Amino acid sequence: MVDKTLDDNNVKGVEYARELAEAEHGLQGDSVGVTRTLTIAIAIMWSLFQLSIASWLIMDTLYIRAFHLAFAILLVFLNVPMMKGNPKWRPDLRFLMIMNRVTILDYILGILAAFAALYIFIDYDGISMRYGAPTTRDILFGLMLVGLLLEATRRVIGPALPVIAILFCMYAFLGPYMPDVIAFKGVSLNRFIGQMSMSSEGIYGIPLDVSATIVFLFVLFGTMLEKAGAGHFFIQLALCILGGFKGGPAKAAILGSGLTGMVSGSSIANIVTTGTFTIPLMKKVGYPATKAGAIEVAASTDGQLAPPIMGAAAFIIAEYVNVPYIEVVKAAAVPAFASYAALLYISHIEASKLGLSGIPRAELPKFIPTLMSGLHFLLPLGMLLYELIALRHSPELAAFRAILVLMGIMLLQKPIRAKLAGQPLLPAILQSVKDIFLSMAEGARNMAGVAMATAAAGIIVGVVALGLGGLITQIIDVLSGGNIFLMLVITAMASLLIGMGLPTTATYIVMASLTAPAIVSIGGLQGFLVPLMAAHLFCFYFGILADDTPPVGLAAYAAAAIAEAPPIQTGLQGFMYDIRTAILPFMFIFNHDLILHNVDSWPQGLLIFGMACVGNFAFASATQGWFIAKNRFYEIPILLTITMVMFRPDLISRLVGLPYDMRYWVYPVGLILWGVMWVIQRPRQQKADAALA
Structure with a gap:
């Protein structure tokens, strides 16, 4: 019965959502003939190269970045035409219609771009000897790389990031002619090219390094896990656990999206994977289309926040802050899981408002058979966690070993099923091998957008490194x-604004380069000690929240297409749900306990997490207008007080004269107020229940 809801879905909406997911990565998958074969071959070669450098192939890190960029930029030019769609050209310009498909010109541009990316590898000895004094040839290849990189980025993720990069480049040259407030001494062409294409501080900087060494393997892992069937397993398992409760499909969507989002790293791809199944189920039990889409948007967007595998930007945070990745996971754990707990609570509130129930248990898949059918998918995840947490291995080594385990599962699961069904083994084995190679190709294709975003953002980082950093802080x-x-509000608004046109990773890189040092320094001037980790996570969170911010949030458009709902209303509703996530960065900037800064005790960490959940529940009740019954105006201040007590015990303890070490003693006050709210609203809840009965 549950599976049948898929047949009732809006097929066109699902296809549109898939197009948005593909557009996020930049590769449309509509190439045919020789181009398709060549694309698959190059993508597989790229995956094999990345797996090699994670295991046996030893290369200089600059060479790795150059090859990574060359593979990515070549794939983009071979897959994404210069112009998309089929515009109605003027008769005298009709010959330009050829630009809406890949042509020989794109082949030429792709080869030139790949060669320009590899130029630093081809002539590394010469470049290293003349750094700071580039020759005419160096300048020519440097300009070619910058220009073709920006064009490839435009094709992949749209014009926003290239335009921002061009503005920064213009600023670098025109700085002396700017008004005094933003005047900059400027740079020469030689210095600009040396920084951008002849060093590791521009295009080949830290963002591209993280993309080349870590992010690729995690994207490949997520793609292969989905190809193996883990996404469907996670959704079925979530339905088994939560589907029968009030608003069960929404809660299952949240849990399933969280599990899938941990490995996908993409909110839109997560919506396409889980939303095509969960959104119709939510509508079936009574959720309005807009709210069904919005819940999936909020759940999928927050998937990038959920440890242990977060979005690509999380690995860049580790490099920028210069800490092991496990420290980023630790810092993100309490806010991420408290945010998900609050979203489950919001889904319960919505179900209570609408008087909904869950799916009848008879219509749900059985727990034990479902668990056993996909238990093997937990092995690669377990390997990944064991490598990251227990052995403290590097993320790239952990991902590589998890991929090996996953390859073994993909190689064996179909032959085993064929054997149990009495079918021939050879076709199953061949299909398994084909699935492995196709998933490797798909993983590489999914990385093209990330690689372009990190490389193009490297131009902005490089310009900032030319001497703009101190000026930007001023x-x-x-x-x-x-x-x-006020500075935090400006940073949040700028992140949401820039994030409307950029992927999460690029938004984070741009905003972290510009504002993270400023947050730390300005906070210090005002007597607030802001850890660098907190400043970077602040930019990371708001870069992610831009995915569902109207009017351009692509995640909202994808979910709305599946739900057959208006996209703007879906985005607004999703943003209302995500307000409970938006307050967290403002809180952990000042209360460092929330990111477990200098917290090494499990009991202390669990206490902080539990109280953060209560605070987030209270804030969700205040913003959603419902606790256990509909709120009255005088109850909202009580809920906001609970929120502040639970999120900022340090502030409350200081206001009442308690020393900092006794800040946790104010938690009971929040719990008492929580109980008072329950007592106040309980009669109204009983009256409402009696009316429904």
């Missing part, structure tokens, strides 16, 4: 009037 200080609170 400008932000002037804009915010030296007020840390």
